Amino acid sequence: MNDTTVSGRTRLAVTGSVATLAAMxxxxxxxALARAVGVDFEVPDGGETIPLPGVAVVTGFFSVVGIVIAAALRRWSARPAERFGWTAVSLTALSLLPPLLVGANTATAATLIGLHLIAAxxxxPALVRSLC
Structure with missing residues (x-):
């Protein structure tokens, strides 16, 4: 293991951690702003309302999944930044479907889609830059 590998992994971990906190x-x-203007975040299929801490936890979890994918591509791909960009954009596009399928009202579905896009x-960009 050379110094470049260690510093690259450290850069990815630090950048990913900071970006995760920022995304959360x-x-x-x-x-919170959406809730303040009346978005209820109710998901009828489960009959529950998504709490604000739940937004943070889910964002944090999937951001860490993104860091793991970036680390794997950094290790095993000849072009990790390019591969990660395509993978992350594809997974983000797929993540936009569930808000439309759970039966939430239009405001909730649109806000959830917006939250996915904010996190992405x-x-x-932070992880792609750290892979370059």
């Missing part, structure tokens, strides 16, 4: 803060703030807008 941004999505939670956006969800924070995480993807």
């Amino acid at each position: 803060a941004a999505t939670t703030l956006a969800a 807008a924070v995480m993807i």
Whole structure:
């Protein structure tokens, strides 16, 4: 293991951690603002309302999944930044479907889609840059 590998892994871990915290803060703030203007975050299929801490936890979990994918591609791909970009954009596109399928009202579904896009807008560029 050479110094370049260690510093690259450290850079990815630090960048990913900071970006995760930023994504969690941004999505939670956006969800709080949406709730303040009347979005109820009720998911009829489960009959529950998504709590603000739930937004943060889910954002954090999937951001860490993104970091793991980036680390794997860094290790096993000849072009990790390019591969990660395509993978992350594809997974983000797939993540936009569930809000439309759970039967939530239009405001809730649109807000959930927006929250997914906010998290992606924070995480993807940060991780791509750290892979270059």
